[in-house]
Amino acid sequence: MIIVMKTGVGRDLIDPVVAQVEEVGLHAHLIDGSERTIIGVVGLPMPPTLDELFAGFEGVEQVVRITKKFKLAGWDFHPQKTVITLDDVTIGGDAVTIIAGPCSVESRDQTLEAAHAVRAAGATILRGGAYKPRTSPYEFRGLGVPGLEILAEAREQTGLKIITEVMTPSDVEVVGQYTDIFQIGARNCQNYLLLEEVGKAGKPVMLKRGLSLLIEEWLLAAEYVMAQGNPNVILCERGIRTYETATRNTLDVSAVPVLQSLSHLPVFIDPSHAAGKRAFVPALAKAGIAAGADGLMLEVHPDPDHALSDGAQSLDEPTFAALLPQLAQIAQAVGRTLPLPTGAAV
């Protein structure tokens, strides 16, 4: 950590800073520049609040933290890439993983039809919301437990694994009875008590990026899950909020290489929520795989024009089926694979 003192500040303000550094068991190295003094702080462990503490001291202009605040999510303590295995489905390995399905579980028929269709095309995990966070209190909020039961039936019929969102700590138990992977939505990415609760539940957790979360904050959110002993966190970029309105959100495709440089956790892309319009989804899906993502999460609906939520951004089944072989070729171009089932459109 480096503490930059203001121009012209003297020993009367520098000494209390140095004293405080020593008090917490670290060492201070002073560099006297031509205009100001810089204090290098070395030693371990570096308490996470230390920068905040020194920022409040009189005479301090800036505190620059060098050690990252996340630990479990970083390469230093876990030099191998995280690979998550759910029976025959692998996440973070050589193959890229396709999660697909409707935004919401609306009915048994709709969900089962979508499940069979995405399975036939090459997806291995089924998505579908039984509990939906909605911007307005007057919108459709999901079927709840009956929705979870439909997902479980779809799993049984198709062999797909399932992922579904959990929105509040008290639902973790019931959702955990059905789902294979917990999904934490963008709005709950810093709902820390929920993160800890899914951390304790033990199953893999997909953590979608908050709407305007910095990448470091996102990894710290993952750290909340991991600090409960659950190493299986998947990060999913789904677009960030920017000034541009041509798309629902702005896909930050750079998040893929940035996260991979900082963390061993698998990284997914959700092109549906990023685009907000189905016409743009295939291009973003391809970009995600090309950038090195470990997988995609895509909204696919049997009848997007009549979906109860997110219809405008859902692919229909033929478009999805036609997209996967292209994704497989791109996967290969970047040294990955995307195994397609026999009989899939090629």
Add this chain to the structure above:
Amino acid sequence: MIIVMKTGVGRDLIDPVVAQVEEVGLHAHLIDGSERTIIGVVGLPMPPTLDELFAGFEGVEQVVRITKKFKLAGWDFHPQKTVITLDDVTIGGDAVTIIAGPCSVESRDQTLEAAHAVRAAGATILRGGAYKPRTSPYEFRGLGVPGLEILAEAREQTGLKIITEVMTPSDVEVVGQYTDIFQIGARNCQNYLLLEEVGKAGKPVMLKRGLSLLIEEWLLAAEYVMAQGNPNVILCERGIRTYETATRNTLDVSAVPVLQSLSHLPVFIDPSHAAGKRAFVPALAKAGIAAGADGLMLEVHPDPDHALSDGAQSLDEPTFAALLPQLAQIAQAVGRTLPLPTGAAV
């Protein structure tokens, strides 16, 4: 609502849209322009998901919603400004209201000292966190119930009302036993189950703006609280996330007149979290009152250099005491008052 069809789209795609409009009990007016058809949809009630539904139809380019999605928070159903009364403390009336106190309740001494100091200067409500959302799992997270007890003691000693944050639905009951006003933090602004829970609890709720929330989304979050029968919501602008890094967040001072044009709810400004640096807090506090805010929420600490959280943005007590008379003068210039206690610094 207006549905804009794509250029050159014909009756085969227009008719299904019109049919759907009629099906939900509304009426469609077609305007044939030189290049495209526009469908005006009129009638009430206008279901909140209708725009999303039509956005998914083939041939639709754009859906423009005219009716606002929020109802209870808007002027149409509540043409008087909301005034909240807690014994002798009024929020949203002629007088502006000052909430002040430390970021976290760190100890009994620190909190009581802060309470007496902010009371003497002119605050009428004490802030202080007993449950703290922290970006990293390794930081100080508040004292919990013992912190709530300290706040209650401060209230008893000073006559100040208290406001403190609640982070999760299962804590609403215990926090409600102590606090006068629930605070919902920026990270939980779209934690809908928490919003409903504080909505049911009946006490006033201060809803801080999410880090990148649109004003309409913010009012819809308020709607979640109000839909539970709780009309007493206070909106608090605390800075939004932008590209600028000179301040911790960017205070969107325009939110004050914009909200006042859309809603009858009281609007506060939190200059401390917006600025992130104490040197900039007084200017932002003054700007907030001048823009017409109903009150301010300010971080004040007896010893900011050693605060456990947010020290860099906390005012010390003398600076706070010196600020209030200036705020009182600005309040007067904009047709409000800020009554100061006898003996306050003037």
Add this chain to the structure above:
Amino acid sequence: MIIVMKTGVGRDLIDPVVAQVEEVGLHAHLIDGSERTIIGVVGLPMPPTLDELFAGFEGVEQVVRITKKFKLAGWDFHPQKTVITLDDVTIGGDAVTIIAGPCSVESRDQTLEAAHAVRAAGATILRGGAYKPRTSPYEFRGLGVPGLEILAEAREQTGLKIITEVMTPSDVEVVGQYTDIFQIGARNCQNYLLLEEVGKAGKPVMLKRGLSLLIEEWLLAAEYVMAQGNPNVILCERGIRTYETATRNTLDVSAVPVLQSLSHLPVFIDPSHAAGKRAFVPALAKAGIAAGADGLMLEVHPDPDHALSDGAQSLDEPTFAALLPQLAQIAQAVGRTLPLPTGAAV
């Protein structure tokens, strides 16, 4: 165009709006909703300032423009994709085009070495700045005309076409004597007099996206060039400014499909300026091609550690050479080609 009146507004305020509509030769269709009146405006031509004009009228809440403001850049008046041909180099055709070279022309040796290296790897156009816009007045600003002469020599030696930036109208003539393509930098994307000047000069123009330009504003900037009779505009996405600081800018890869839905102009991606760090450049380059870009612009330097500008984001020559075969495979996966010279690394 749709003019939305405020709730409860009556004929006294509606009539002047309708009168103004008729005055400019258009027709007004009134739709009386349950709460307000909406005025549909039809007819052609729709003056570009009309929305601004009506927005100022009393009683008007909102004006929604439906007809796009750009014309020459849109599909309506030019239903074929624009293909630009410079001798044997084609932009916007089936093959994707690689532009590469140093940020600045620093010396004859550096530029010639870079030119030969990027040519051998598969680039067909050489980039290099002779006039550099720099954030600080104290930084290296380019060699000027001697720099242009070095570029011309590189063209002669390698057969590469050249592209270089022009910063001010009075330099258009001299730069035009050397360059094959004018580059307009992000900072000058709305420097309208410069746009008109390069529009008149006749040679193709690459228009980089301004740091926070909306896509529609960008197409209107292209319209400035095209309105001077120059149809050969290339749009280059180079990252937009967002709150995220892990990369220099945020690559808006969605701009590729969005632009392609709105415009017939070729779209390029500049992963170097978007990333700001060379480690992230290859992933973004691949994402750009996968998303359907017509080409890439990449910074490549013989000795990035000692570049006078943008060293941190420049690829060295071996990394560039290794990247192209991967890009060629992705191009193929999305139905394009990237022809590599005999002897290029495969």
Add this chain to the structure above:
Amino acid sequence: MIIVMKTGVGRDLIDPVVAQVEEVGLHAHLIDGSERTIIGVVGLPMPPTLDELFAGFEGVEQVVRITKKFKLAGWDFHPQKTVITLDDVTIGGDAVTIIAGPCSVESRDQTLEAAHAVRAAGATILRGGAYKPRTSPYEFRGLGVPGLEILAEAREQTGLKIITEVMTPSDVEVVGQYTDIFQIGARNCQNYLLLEEVGKAGKPVMLKRGLSLLIEEWLLAAEYVMAQGNPNVILCERGIRTYETATRNTLDVSAVPVLQSLSHLPVFIDPSHAAGKRAFVPALAKAGIAAGADGLMLEVHPDPDHALSDGAQSLDEPTFAALLPQLAQIAQAVGRTLPLPTGAAV
């Protein structure tokens, strides 16, 4: 400057960095932390490109610049606040300064009427555009020289000083023959050759903030003007681009105290362009004065409903006249004055 090496990097990569530091005449201090080495660089002068240079070196993770890049705009070399005097009009002194007038000079009558009205209410400088940057090439672009002549006549009739925009270097001479202050618009804030040209012209320059400019970049743009020997630069915050769409731009009112902490230059607020809607302008004007701005620039039009540009955000004359006495009271509350003419509305 501090150079942070990557974790585990050894002397083979550290030594070339140190050698380069010494080569440019500076000194390197090494701090060996538990995980990595940090290099403190001290000495003067610190070349502006040095951070960029080191960022490109192998093994370097991050370069943190401590010394600000701007010099002339900063307090270090100019410890008194800049006060600009134009006969009886003072900018940056105790009194706040009101600039008002129409967006564009549309006609002699419109401009003269506006001039007399704003003069009577308390403005001392008249604004009005003769050259207008427009997003679309098909919009009204100003009257040019005849517009400048109208402004000069208004000055003669009213005694107001005038400010008008210049858009390109070749117009600086003609605009300089008429105007008292050059205005550089937001889109041209980094048009460096234009900045240098107005720098040479000698008259005061108002530099509007670019749409997404960092405060440091803005001060560096001012530095371009000042480096030509022109010390009289006025900074004008006019809203930045964010995700929020309720206002045209987001007024960054924090820019006032931030700039004042970094620079001696006068700071203005333009609430009209920030708000984009006239209803919000008074609140933002008040906020600006309360935050400590040295003045305001306001759009005022005799008939906003029929303005050729920016009608929606222009105040009518009675609203403007009623606003000034309130601003005067706020100015007083923050230790400034706003002298109003005898007979102004109070």
